[in-house]
Amino acid sequence: xxxxxxIMAGGSGTRLWPxxxxxxPKQLLHIVGGQSLLRSAYDRLSTFLPADDxxxxxxxxxxxxxxxxxxxxxxxxxxxxxxxxxxxxxxALTASILxxxxxxxxxxxxxxxxxIRPANVFAEDVRTAFDAVAAHxxxxxxxxxxxxxxxTGFGYIERGQPxxxxxYRVKQFREKPDLETARSYARSGRHxxxxxxxxxxTETILAEFARRLPETHSAVxxxxxxxxxxxxPRAAAEVYPTLTRISIDFAVMEHAKNVLVVEGRFxxxxxxxxxxxxxxxxxxxxxxxxxxxxxxxxxxxxxIVVAEGEHLxxxxxxxxxIVVHSHNATLVCRRDxxxxxxxxxxxxxxxxxxxxx
Numbered sequence: 001x002x003x004x005x006x007i008m009a010g011g012s013g014t015r016l017w018p019x020x021x022x023x024x025p026k027q028l029l030h031i032v033g034g035q036s037l038l039r040s041a042y043d044r045l046s047t048f049l050p051a052d053d054x055x056x057x058x059x060x061x062x063x064x065x066x067x068x069x070x071x072x073x074x075x076x077x078x079x080x081x082x083x084x085x086x087x088x089x090x091x092a093l094t095a096s097i098l099x100x101x102x103x104x105x106x107x108x109x110x111x112x113x114x115x116i117r118p119a120n121v122f123a124e125d126v127r128t129a130f131d132a133v134a135a136h137x138x139x140x141x142x143x144x145x146x147x148x149x150x151x152t153g154f155g156y157i158e159r160g161q162p163x164x165x166x167x168y169r170v171k172q173f174r175e176k177p178d179l180e181t182a183r184s185y186a187r188s189g190r191h192x193x194x195x196x197x198x199x200x201x202t203e204t205i206l207a208e209f210a211r212r213l214p215e216t217h218s219a220v221x222x223x224x225x226x227x228x229x230x231x232x233p234r235a236a237a238e239v240y241p242t243l244t245r246i247s248i249d250f251a252v253m254e255h256a257k258n259v260l261v262v263e264g265r266f267x268x269x270x271x272x273x274x275x276x277x278x279x280x281x282x283x284x285x286x287x288x289x290x291x292x293x294x295x296x297x298x299x300x301x302x303x304i305v306v307a308e309g310e311h312l313x314x315x316x317x318x319x320x321x322i323v324v325h326s327h328n329a330t331l332v333c334r335r336d337x338x339x340x341x342x343x344x345x346x347x348x349x350x351x352x353x354x355x356x357x
Contacts, residue, residue, distance in 0.1 A: 002053070002105045003130055005045045006094050009038050009058040009066060009112040010084050014345045014357075015273040015338065018329035019308065022357055026271065027112035028065055031291060031306070032280050037271060038112040042070045044119045045110065048127065055079060056112075057094045060233055076228065082237040087196075088251035089243050092209050092216055093236070096224025099202040106133050107205070109198040109248075115269040115280050122266040129199040129262045132167050136260060140208070140253065141199045142170070144192025144261045145268045150182035153272070155194035155249065157261050170259040173249060192261060194249070195268055208252045216243050273338050274304055274322045292325075302335070329356050 013026025020026040027038040035043075038056075045054050051072045058066055060080030067078060079094055091109060098105050108126060116122050129141050144157045153176060160171035173194065177185060185191035209217040219239045223232055244251075253259060269279040281289050288297050292307035296314040305313050307325040315323065322338060324331040333341065349357045 001134065002102045003049070003108070004053045004055060004098060004105060005049055005108045005110060005126075006055045006057060006091075006098075007038065007041050007045070007110050007112050008087060008090055009056050009062070010081065010087075010090055011113070012084075013113065014342045016271075017341055017345045018324055018326040018331050018356065019306065022354070023061075024065070025062065028062070028069060031277070032115060032271075036069055037115070038066065039069055040116075041110060041112045041114070042073075044116060044122055045126075046072075047119060048123045052077070055094060055098070057081065057090045059084060079227075080233050080236075082233065082240050085240055085243050085245045087248040088209075088213065088246045089216060089220070089240070091198075091205065091248050092213070092220045093223060095202045095205050095209075096220040097227045097232075099206060100224045100227070103203065105202045106130055107200060107202050109196075111196055113271050114195075115271055115276070117267050122264075125262060125264045125266060126199075128166065132164065132260060132262060133199050133201060136163070136258075137201055138204055139200070139258045139260045140204065140256050141260045141262060142253065143195050143197040143199075143264045145195050145264045145266075147182075147186040147191065147193055150179060150186045151193065152176060152179055152182050154270070156182075156185050157192045157194050159190050159192065159261055159263075163260060166263040166265075168261050168263070170261050173254045192263065193268070195264065196270075197264075198248070198253075205252070208256055212252055212255060213244060213246070219243060273341070274306065274324065274333075275335065275338060277304055277306070304335075 009027045012022055013020035016026045019029050028036050030036055055077045056066055057079040060082055063078050063080045098107055133141050155176055156174040158171045159168035161169050223236055226232055269276055277289050277291050281291050283289050286301045289304040292305050292313055293310055294312040295305045298316045300315050301319040303318055303321045305323045307313050311325050313323055313325055320335045322333040322335060345357055
């Protein structure tokens with residue numbers, strides 16, 4: 001049995017504008033610890049898997065930058081999608097390619113935009129997940145994290161009967177809740193945050209795609225059989241626009257019968273917007289977060305400052321702001337309006353011919 005890890009590195013990360021751009025998405029930004037989130041994801045996995053067994057799936061247009069960022073990976077381990085069609089298609093294509101290389105493959109799926117620590121606990125929990133799939137080869141397995149707050153931006157997993165230590169049957173997937181429901185989930189002891197990390201045999205997940213998305217299954221099986229022999233990416237460019245755009249949760253996980261969850265013990269943060277940096281960086285006594293080389297905040301509170309290079313950001317008497325400076329754009333946003341950054345980026349795309357996106 002071959003064990004491999006797949007890092008999903010798609011998405012544009014518009015909520016991290018103006019640092020995240022179409023040509024340089026958030027997983028390639030060097031915001032945390034002097035390296036990209038993608039490189040951090042690779043480094044965590046490389047502590048227990050060789051480079052030959054780590055794959056990255058991303059937009060084809062991003063593969064040259066990814067190859068530079070993770071130079072140890074063999075070129076054939078970089079799988080390019082012509083366009084983004086959400087997580088179900090990225091997983092289905094990669095599972096098909098891996099299955100053709102070795103039909104007895106267990107595939108772990110991870111993402112490139114999570115902040116996780118400590119790495120050794122993460123490695124132990126992933127090994128537990130791989131072992132669980134070896135013991136339950138027909139199961140689909142996900143990793144859940146105990147809620148540390150009533151977060152309304154995450155999906156949740158309700159656990160059922162125990163299977164082994166820290167491994168449970170999944171009773172139900174729960175959508176992103178309102179605040180009161182999120183509070184009840186956080187108190188229950190039965191609900192986990194849905195981390196978006198999965199482990200399964202390629203044969204098992206492809207069978208689920210055959211049941212749930214037969215057209216996608218047929219397309220990716222054809223692509224998988226010829227990916228390395230012919231011009232797979234060129235064939236994908238013709239097929240991909242016809243595939244249903246859907247997440248793996250909606251397409252498969254919420255319908256599958258044999259789903260297990262491993263309770264993860266590591267610290268996990270989805271770096272989905274600028275306020276996530278509060279979990280990554282230390283704040284000062286006024287609850288300001290300074291993710292910039294040069295920052296001066298006078299009489300300011302609850303403000304997050306991010307900047308590239310040596311640019312100085314100075315502020316006096318401000319509160320509850322997000323300030324982000326890039327090479328050609330600066331964002332100033334009230335904290336309670338961060339969800340509108342995506343709409344702002346769409347407006348910039350329309351009105352400025354993509355110069356700032």
